[in-house]
Amino acid sequence: MKQIRKRLRLLLMVMASMFALLVAYAVYSLNMYDTRWFTSGSNTFVRTVKKNVVPGDIFDRNHVLLATSSDGERVYQDDLAARSAVVHVLGDNLSHVSYGVETFMAKYLYGFDASYIERLSAALRGETRRGDDVFLTIDSRLSTLIARAFPTGKAGAVAVMNYQTGEVLSIQSFPTFDPQSITSAVKNDPQKPFFNRAIQGLYAPGSTFKIVTAACALQNLPDAQTLTLLCDGQLQVDGHVITDAGTTKEDLEAGSVSGHGELTLQSAFVKSCNNSFARLALALGDAQLKKTAEGFGFGDNFLFRDIVLQNSAYPGGARSAFELAWTGAGQSALLSSPLHMLLVASAVANDGVMMEPRILQSAQSAGGTVRASFAQKEYKRALSSETADILKTYMRGVVTSGTGTAAGVSGVRVCGKTGSAQLDTQEDTNAWFVGFIDDESAPYAACVVVENAGGGGAVAAPIAKTIFTYLANQGK
Amino acid sequence: MKLFSARSLSRERRKSPAAPMLAMAMLFFFTAFLLLALKDFSWQAVGMALAVPAIMLLGVTGLPKLFHADKLLLSLVNFLCALGVLVLYRLNAQKGMTQALYYLLGVGAMLFCILLVRYMRAWKWMTVLLCAASLALLALPLVFREKTNDAYNWVTLAGVRFQPSEVVKLALLLALAFLLANRKYILAILFAGACLALLMLQQDLGTALIYYGTTLFMLFAATGSLLLVGLGLAGGAGAAYFGYTRFRHVQKRVAIWQNPWNDPQGAGYQIVQSLIAMANGGLWGVGLGVGNATVIPEYDTDFIFAVILNEFGVVFGLVVLLIYLAIVIRGVGVALRARNRFDALLAIGCTALLALQTFVIIGGNIKLIPLTGVTLPFISRGGTSLISSLCLVGLLQGVASRNDDAIKKDKALAELAREELS
Numbered sequence: 001m002k003q004i005r006k007r008l009r010l011l012l013m014v015m016a017s018m019f020a021l022l023v024a025y026a027v028y029s030l031n032m033y034d035t036r037w038f039t040s041g042s043n044t045f046v047r048t049v050k051k052n053v054v055p056g057d058i059f060d061r062n063h064v065l066l067a068t069s070s071d072g073e074r075v076y077q078d079d080l081a082a083r084s085a086v087v088h089v090l091g092d093n094l095s096h097v098s099y100g101v102e103t104f105m106a107k108y109l110y111g112f113d114a115s116y117i118e119r120l121s122a123a124l125r126g127e128t129r130r131g132d133d134v135f136l137t138i139d140s141r142l143s144t145l146i147a148r149a150f151p152t153g154k155a156g157a158v159a160v161m162n163y164q165t166g167e168v169l170s171i172q173s174f175p176t177f178d179p180q181s182i183t184s185a186v187k188n189d190p191q192k193p194f195f196n197r198a199i200q201g202l203y204a205p206g207s208t209f210k211i212v213t214a215a216c217a218l219q220n221l222p223d224a225q226t227l228t229l230l231c232d233g234q235l236q237v238d239g240h241v242i243t244d245a246g247t248t249k250e251d252l253e254a255g256s257v258s259g260h261g262e263l264t265l266q267s268a269f270v271k272s273c274n275n276s277f278a279r280l281a282l283a284l285g286d287a288q289l290k291k292t293a294e295g296f297g298f299g300d301n302f303l304f305r306d307i308v309l310q311n312s313a314y315p316g317g318a319r320s321a322f323e324l325a326w327t328g329a330g331q332s333a334l335l336s337s338p339l340h341m342l343l344v345a346s347a348v349a350n351d352g353v354m355m356e357p358r359i360l361q362s363a364q365s366a367g368g369t370v371r372a373s374f375a376q377k378e379y380k381r382a383l384s385s386e387t388a389d390i391l392k393t394y395m396r397g398v399v400t401s402g403t404g405t406a407a408g409v410s411g412v413r414v415c416g417k418t419g420s421a422q423l424d425t426q427e428d429t430n431a432w433f434v435g436f437i438d439d440e441s442a443p444y445a446a447c448v449v450v451e452n453a454g455g456g457g458a459v460a461a462p463i464a465k466t467i468f469t470y471l472a473n474q475g476k
Numbered sequence: 477m478k479l480f481s482a483r484s485l486s487r488e489r490r491k492s493p494a495a496p497m498l499a500m501a502m503l504f505f506f507t508a509f510l511l512l513a514l515k516d517f518s519w520q521a522v523g524m525a526l527a528v529p530a531i532m533l534l535g536v537t538g539l540p541k542l543f544h545a546d547k548l549l550l551s552l553v554n555f556l557c558a559l560g561v562l563v564l565y566r567l568n569a570q571k572g573m574t575q576a577l578y579y580l581l582g583v584g585a586m587l588f589c590i591l592l593v594r595y596m597r598a599w600k601w602m603t604v605l606l607c608a609a610s611l612a613l614l615a616l617p618l619v620f621r622e623k624t625n626d627a628y629n630w631v632t633l634a635g636v637r638f639q640p641s642e643v644v645k646l647a648l649l650l651a652l653a654f655l656l657a658n659r660k661y662i663l664a665i666l667f668a669g670a671c672l673a674l675l676m677l678q679q680d681l682g683t684a685l686i687y688y689g690t691t692l693f694m695l696f697a698a699t700g701s702l703l704l705v706g707l708g709l710a711g712g713a714g715a716a717y718f719g720y721t722r723f724r725h726v727q728k729r730v731a732i733w734q735n736p737w738n739d740p741q742g743a744g745y746q747i748v749q750s751l752i753a754m755a756n757g758g759l760w761g762v763g764l765g766v767g768n769a770t771v772i773p774e775y776d777t778d779f780i781f782a783v784i785l786n787e788f789g790v791v792f793g794l795v796v797l798l799i800y801l802a803i804v805i806r807g808v809g810v811a812l813r814a815r816n817r818f819d820a821l822l823a824i825g826c827t828a829l830l831a832l833q834t835f836v837i838i839g840g841n842i843k844l845i846p847l848t849g850v851t852l853p854f855i856s857r858g859g860t861s862l863i864s865s866l867c868l869v870g871l872l873q874g875v876a877s878r879n880d881d882a883i884k885k886d887k888a889l890a891e892l893a894r895e896e897l898s
Contacts, residue, residue, distance in 0.1 A: 004820050005812055007697045011824060012808040014693075015831040019801045022835060023794055025844045030754060030790060037755035042740045042748055045756045045768050 039104045041095035055109040056131040060140040076179050084176040085147040088196040089138050092179050096194040099308040108132040108363035132371050135361040137167035149466040156450040157197035157338040163346035164443040165376045166355030173197040200310050202335040206421025207272045208432045209330030216292035217280050218387045229268050229276035233259030238322040242278045269394045270402035274329040281328020290314050296344050296382045305374050306360040312336040341434050342447035347382035348391045349436035349445050354379045406461035412472040413438040418456030428452045433460035444471045498536050501555045502529035508562050515765045528558050544880040545873045549806045552799050553869050560855035578859040582866035589867045593874025603654045606647040613640040614674040629680040641683045642860040646867050649825040656698035657817035682848030686832045693828035733846035746773050753786040761789030776857040778849045781841045804831045813879040823875045826868045
């Protein structure tokens with residue numbers, strides 16, 4: 001019996017730790033995710049409460065009124081172009097758009113965080129309660145400008161942020177729609193206008209991923225800056241061929257592919273040579289490349305305080321040399337959102353430190369009490385500041401003499417990287433540009449994606465130019 | 477402490493911590509039902525406001541008058557049962573009334589179990605009977621093939637619809653306790669294995685998991701053999717792997733568990749709505765009667781914990797968890813005071829079964845483990861489940877009262893010895 005009692009005590013410990021696990025997990029997961037669960041489009045409870053509360057107003061960084069309420073209706077900016085340019089950031093109160101401010105910040109807008117006293121006094125006075133006003137870091141004027149510059153009829157996304165503070169100036173997805181008249185044509189549009197491509201769209205990042213491959217090479221190969229890469233335009237790996245963007249099957253068969261010749265890492269980056277980056281990926285190996293990619297946030301579970309961002313993926317499992325080679329050039333099962341690629345460029349711009357992106361400046365009660373405001377926060381260090389400095393010069397080269405000259409603004413130190421990602425399901429490539437202004441007085445980064453539109457340098461870079469021109473002149 | 481120490485010489489008259497707790501609990505249910513009465517202007521709810529605390533009082537203070545029972549254990553269990561009635565009444569008055577009826581029946585069944593443990597002597601024949609009946613009962617649903625939510629675990633006999641596995645639970649505990657106490661380990665393992673195989677065939681994975689865990693716990697308590705437990709764990713892992721590769725519905729459950737948000741309106745709907753209900757509740761809950769957790773499918777059985785978190789809040793939910801833990805601690809206490817192997821094994825078996833069942837279903841609700849449909853003991857809607865949970869407590873109480881008899885006998889002997897010495 002004595003033996004049994006000893007075992008019983010042990011079993012009690014086992015059962016007690018099972019309960020401890022339940023408590024710990026419940027507390028942890030509610031603490032981490034409750035806002036996301038609460039604001040999810042599937043939450044019918046929020047919809048019911050919304051009927052009894054007048055939602056607060058939404059303002060942009062320059063205190064432009066983006067949304068207000070009038071006679072129980074949600075009213076947005078008068079100008080159609082202006083209100084549809086910020087429609088994905090704001091979302092709509094029917095939750096067509098996931099994680100827009102209207103739903104994700106319902107806590108403030110509908111006063112869910114109001115105290116019981118406030119609720120009670122409103123009820124006693126017979127007033128309809130009014131939620132808090134929300135001030136965003138979004139720049140409505142810039143958003144309208146971008147919408148105007150974006151190719152009509154094309155799908156895609158744009159995101160702009162201050163890489164030093166993490167303030168997001170624009171999150172845009174195309175096509176847009178008018179939040180004040182959501183027609184069945186919009187609902188049934190095959191291009192899915194409600195889908196917020198900037199934060200939820202997962203794309204092959206294409207050559208913009210070469211920032212990561214280059215960072216990996218600089219950090220792991222001792223002679224990275226001096227080594228010579230030979231490009232003949234058709235690298236053979238495992239019996240398959242790695243080609244550059246724009247090379248067709250016919251070109252290969254005709255033998256008219258010449259390649260870039262002898263390159264350094266810098267010139268390979270500036271010319272966006274797939275061949276060289278495939279070689280680099282093979283030299284670095286899957287494990288090293290994956291580690292650097294994870295440093296940049298691939299595979300992270302992004303839990304930002306006020307932005308819900310789809311997680312990016314670095315392909316897992318055993319992979320062939322051919323697949324690895326393509327990954328070095330930004331293809332083959334790599335997936336990333338436009339906002340994440342913006343963070344990648346921002347980390348390079350900000351001396352290797354990735355700031356947490358945020359769009360909430362403050363939430364204020366009608367009386368002016370600040371109810372919530374988030375301080376800027378480092379998300380992680382993605383790379384060393386030395387590597388970041390070298391990458392900055394490479395990215396500057398892309399804009400001065402490489403594939404991204406169309407993004408250049410005279411008198412402004414614009415750096416960037418283009419991308420033209422191929423998709424089997426699409427006729428044309430997805431055009432990418434990520435870049436930033438390398439200047440303390442205008443610390444902004446931008447990411448542009450235009451789907452099925454052609455080369456990044458030709459299609460995406462000019463939009464980035466519009467953005468950088470506006471931002472560089474803003475203070476003047 | 478000084479105040480009580482003089483009186484604690486006599487165990488019966490010692491002031492129990494259960495008394496103020498009981499008063500608080502009665503007040504809680506009184507006001508809660510009054511609130512529901514105000515909400516719907518229903519006299520029935522007013523009646524419940526009086527009846528439920530009265531049943532609690534009867535259950536907690538009345539029963540121990542008949543013979544010794546652990547008062548604290550009784551009040552904790554009664555609180556959970558009454559909470560079940562309250563939550564169900566708020567969701568659907570009719571369901572609440574039915575549950576209250578089962579609660580009364582369950583208290584009667586609990587009494588029967590106490591008497592069974594106290595006065596039953598012919599355990600050998602009883603065990604043979606129990607084993608045979610268990611296997612027959614577990615095979616019944618396989619014969620009738622009445623499908624409920626992916627599983628064949630219900631039968632209708634003579635117009636009564638019930639879940640054989642809930643009844644067999646009790647038989648399993650009694651039979652295992654007897655076999656293990658008499659060191660018939662092979663027989664015990666064979667019997668438990670047969671039950672598990674039948675449950676797997678019923679595709680009732682949650683219950684199989686609970687049976688399996690309980691058997692392992694009892695086996696360890698009886699033998700202390702790490703080899704046997706290791707073999708048991710390996711067998712369980714093998715069965716789990718086999719089940720995962722063989723059965724589509726198992727793979728589906730695991731996939732939903734990994735990411736219910738892949739399909740929040742379809743396959744993941746249940747879990748997603750459960751998580752949302754908890755998030756809506758926040759720390760202090762949305763309030764009794766104003767939540768909308770009824771959007772969760774099976775809200776009154778599998779997901780009753782989510783409903784409680786929704787209306788009463790996380791803090792209250794954690795308190796409910798702590799009550800379960802307190803029951804477990806008390807149950808192990810009963811086992812520790814037991815005078816023979818059978819009593820100790822029976823008590824730890826009952827306790828482990830309650831603990832495992834609670835863990836499996838609450839873990840499923842909060843997405844800690846894949847969801848398997850079992851009921852939350854004492855709270856979930858369902859006659860078989862509530863009555864069988866109360867019977868478990870009855871078995872535990874039976875052991876407690878036997879312990880008490882033994883203590884009294886010891887005391888009497890000590891008294892006698894002292895008198896003879898003087």
